[in-house]
Amino acid sequence: MKIRCALIGSGNIGTDLLYKLLRSDVLEPVWMVGIDADSDGLKRARDLGVKTTHEGVDGLIKHIEEDNIEIAFDATSAYVHAENSRKLVAKGVKVIDLTPAAIGPFCVPPVNLDEHLTQGEDNVNMVTCGGQATIPMVYAVSRIQEVSYGEIIATISSKSAGPGTRKNIDEFTVTTSGAIEKVGGADKGKAIIILNPAEPPLMMRDTVHCLTKGEPDQEKITQSVLAMEAAVQAYVPGYRIKEGPVFDGNRVSIYLEVKGIGDYLPEYAGNLDIMTAASAKTAEMFAKQMIKNRT
């Protein structure tokens, strides 16, 4: 048995996610929603046998019952998410939000997915690509020792940043900073994003700086950080610590690289991969719970 789902948004993220859902044992992508019938994402979805509409979320809503859609992913933009979510939740659909709208609680799977499973929210927010890559590490430090300040720098290749990301770059920094505090456990969070146009495109890179209260416990923090690397690798195989943790006074720095698995954009677009992999993992856990409750 699989839980049937819909993808809203046919840009880079929505299309990459589609490939991941097609491989899932518990999720079946049934609909893909866009606003441009000629978009590459919708074309690919049609070729893969997925139903499509270019009439936005309203084109989907009338089919929710007949197609038994139980989970929807929204990869549109923060501005339209609120309205999309309201319509979907009213139909009893669980919403995984990949925009920085953050109406629902933040979900970073290795940190707090279990919590969301027990609370059964209608809408969870996947923060940002930079947040998915770095917040597990902020948490890996803060679960050992209090972090007074957590800062992340996400560098992505220009080619992997779509027009939505560019137009709304403030939403990235604001949403990620908030999640560094709320999920990562830092007293104060700061996020920086940089686009680099180098050719060939550079692999997604993320740096995490934590300032600990008091001298950092190097051994325990190193162990915790390595364990977290493995936990993320379980769903993002190309995630790795490049350097660190480096200790300098009360600063703990971790340099990360995220290589994508090349579903839609090539391997350099680890930012796409970690976002869609985290979303797919979250939905799978919800789906397993739904299936279990039914049997």
Place this chain on the structure above:
Amino acid sequence: MSKIIKIHDMSLRDGMHSIAHQFTLKNMVDMSQALDKARVPLIEVTHGDGLSGDSVNYGFALHKDEEYLSAVIPKLKYSKVSVLLIPGIGTVDHLKMVEDLGVKTVRVATHCSEADVSEQHISYAASRGFDTVGFLMMAHMLSAKEIVEQAKKMAGYGANCLYVTDSSGHMLPEEVSAKIGLMREAFPNHEIGFHGHHNLGMAVANSLAAVEAGADRIDGSIAGFGAGAGNTPLEVFAAVCDLKGINLDVDLSALMDAAEDVATPIMGDKLPRVSRGALTLGYAGVYSSFLLHAIRAEKKHGVPAREILLELGRRKTVGGQEDMIEDVALELLRAGG
């Protein structure tokens, strides 16, 4: 009377890089008062990396942007104040925090090929009636034609002034002439600006080339304060312009005094110069504010700053990627170990 070229002082913003963002409020007030006396029309005041640049990555400033701006602005009689904002670091919210402090100009800076990340900030600043500048950094990395294409986006969002920014101090005068010349042609109704760094010793020559190619605004700083080997030294540029009959409408003697009597004592042994590291920035086309961070990495990890900077140039790093410095240092250490 020839047209007046507007000079824009960088001492209190780019100069922050020279001193790891540690100016005191008094330093800022003293320098801005001296600039005011010399009738410099525009002075930039923020963290070296712009609004909200305060961070582990770029360094924590001694004071918040709001504190510096509040200290400087009320005491000025002639000069107006600008702020820098780099999308990805600062946000429209940061702009809102300082807009009531008397800021006149907002400059929104992006890497030269990424102008479309500035839409939120430029359109907000323009809608609020600011003198709004689009600032294309690392302009040596694109052709003149491509720079114009990117500048068109910023003009479309509402910028009234467009800058060719030589963040690495890598450009030579003929390149400046070509780029400013094409910008002049493409934007007859916009102001065009040039921001230079002195890493190859060319900042004054480049600024002069920019004026001759039609630029309206030139950035510089007293005693050349600024990242790397510093910005165009304003007192030198003003003297050269005077000899060339270019009208800056500033008081040359007061500028010289500001550089010698006020600025130089503040910087002490941190006065920018074409050091080995700064020269490497210009030579390799690397973002000027990487300099002190690379020297720090050399001290901590024992990898020569020059090697780190050359490698960062090979990897085509862009402004803001200071986090690559320790990463690359550790990588080089292992490769050489």
